[in-house]
Amino acid sequence: GENVEQHPSTLSVQEGDSAVIKCTYSDSASNYFPWYKQELGKRPQLIIDIRSNVGEKKDQRIAVTLNKTAKHFSLHITETQPEDSAVYFCASYSNYQLIWGAGTKLIIKP
Amino acid sequence: DGGITQSPKYLFRKEGQNVTLSCEQNLNHDAMYWYRQDPGQGLRLIYYSQIVNDFQKGDIAEGYSVSREKKESFPLTVTSAQKNPTAFYLCASSPLQTLHTYNEQFFGPGTRLTVL
Numbered sequence: 001g002e003n004v005e006q007h008p009s010t011l012s013v014q015e016g017d018s019a020v021i022k023c024t025y026s027d028s029a030s031n032y033f034p035w036y037k038q039e040l041g042k043r044p045q046l047i048i049d050i051r052s053n054v055g056e057k058k059d060q061r062i063a064v065t066l067n068k069t070a071k072h073f074s075l076h077i078t079e080t081q082p083e084d085s086a087v088y089f090c091a092s093y094s095n096y097q098l099i100w101g102a103g104t105k106l107i108i109k110p
Numbered sequence: 111d112g113g114i115t116q117s118p119k120y121l122f123r124k125e126g127q128n129v130t131l132s133c134e135q136n137l138n139h140d141a142m143y144w145y146r147q148d149p150g151q152g153l154r155l156i157y158y159s160q161i162v163n164d165f166q167k168g169d170i171a172e173g174y175s176v177s178r179e180k181k182e183s184f185p186l187t188v189t190s191a192q193k194n195p196t197a198f199y200l201c202a203s204s205p206l207q208t209l210h211t212y213n214e215q216f217f218g219p220g221t222r223l224t225v226l
Contacts, residue, residue: 032212043219044200093212103150
């Protein structure tokens, strides 16, 4: 079945710097890749997504890139702010199911 | 809050007891899901249902049971057969999924279950 690996598990960046989180997937039939943000004790919230027919998508300070050949996709956050501190999850949609990465804890240092 | 509720927020039970977690949605979504989240890990699918009176096992269904008697409700029972039930449980709902088209899942606030 599908497997999603996410790196790094923890990322600490200076406020104002950029953050990049990377994921790889195994099922070439996967066609949708969302990114979720989860604050401590709260529910996951969708922040951006990309479909398999698109290589890049941007929404203000966040962007996602997809390389179908290499089966990896990445989340980019620019000009990081304190409110970006959270756990970020990537996921892959395959065979009616969302398969989730293990998460990246993003720490924004003041 | 997206119209999907879970109760209670915190639940404590003694080892060996069955416990049922509630999930209700008023979004008129056909599909509903139960996930388990452990510290430092992603969400793992327990069960999902795309239609009333039908549901499928996810990756970690052992020790859990569900029912889908109404479109709005998808309760999860954690049985005594579940070896490590202490976790954060998230319910979600979405419009009907197809093989090639994903419809966004909306999550409830979660229930934190602690087995003593």
